[in-house]
Amino acid sequence: MTIRVVVADDQELVRSGFVMILDAQPDIEVVAEAGDGAAAVEAVRRHDPDVALLDIRMPLMDGIEATRVICAGTESDCRALVLTTFDSDDYVHEALYAGASGFLLKDVRRDDLVHAVRVVAAGDSLLAPSVARRLVADFVRRPRERSVGPEPSERLDALTARERETLHLLGRGLSNAEIAVELVVSEHTVKTHVSNVLAKLGLRDRIQAVICAYETGLVSAGQ
Template identity: 75%
Template sequence: MSIRVVVADDQELVRSGFSMVLPAQEDIEVVAEAGDGAEAVAAVHRHAPDVLLLDIRMPGTDGLEAARQVCAQSSCRVVMLTTFDLDEYVYEALYAGASGFLLKDVRRDDLVHAVRVVAAGDSLLAPAVTRRLVADVVRRRREEATARVTPQRLDALTAREAEILRMLARGLTNSEIATTLFVSEHTVKTHVSNVLSKLGLRDRVQAVICAYETGLVTPGAP
């Protein structure tokens, strides 16, 4: 079954470029294009895609607001696109519910990989540079979240689940966690699912943010 994608960007050249690259893959299909946030939300409702590639800066309803609506109203996974490598955009995109963040000058292979990873239910937080960026952003914004995110929130987790959450926050994949803990990858997936369920989190991205905000992981710690 093909991965269904909607491409949303106010620049026609960007839209057409992505819409040519992705369908060249046998397992990816671009089902619609959108020129602004409102069109993107409507396209998601109309076509029920697996992934929405969504520009952050667009006229009218911007990408962040569109991401909030899409993530709240559907199971579609969102990857944010921007030419601006700025921390606040990453932070706001992740809190909007996005599962990934890419610059528009992303290489073709990395774009295809991102779509596949996100469609499979994972996030784009594995690269060390992204992990450090999220850690820095969360550290600066942690005071804002203190009132609603407390360490006591983690009390629902078992010791092993808390350990899994630490490893997720440090960017380890399921396979790497399984190797480190000498357990099967299936066991790790079960623990990750339990962590997300107990903490009321949408995906691994939100789990990483929660780990930093609650102090379970400290930015810069090994």
């Protein structure tokens, strides 16, 4: 199956480079290009791609707002993969909370970019290693913010004991295969548990599950 991609970046040379890399793959097709976030949103609505590759800083509508609009849309299953030259925690948090399924720096290697598109298109999520480390470190060190609604730990009440275990292992960064070994179950069973966790907690993907695991205290520093 061909992975359909929209590439959005306000720098034409950078955008063209991404397009050339992706179009050279036998299983990937770039169906549209965009020079700003608003055009990216329109391209997603028009072409219904599997993945939108979005730069953070673009005119008219930035990549974070474009991600929010694209991921909130009910008429498309398009997933957002965010690229930026700005190695900033604030951008990571905003992009992830907007619904991004992946976050990479623009100095990503060619093969890693292609791999990221395939991973995100398959319904999984991906963070550059340096981004993941700093994201986790930030959740560990910052005080938990109080918000209206249930206490963080109460969010987990909807989960079964096994689903809590699964979320805990997700928070530690384990893959489905590794979780299967830990829980002594099949990978198919793990996929079911992961799906249940995401559905019950209203999470889009594994990245948001990791965030939830830290926010609720299910995973702590050093684990």
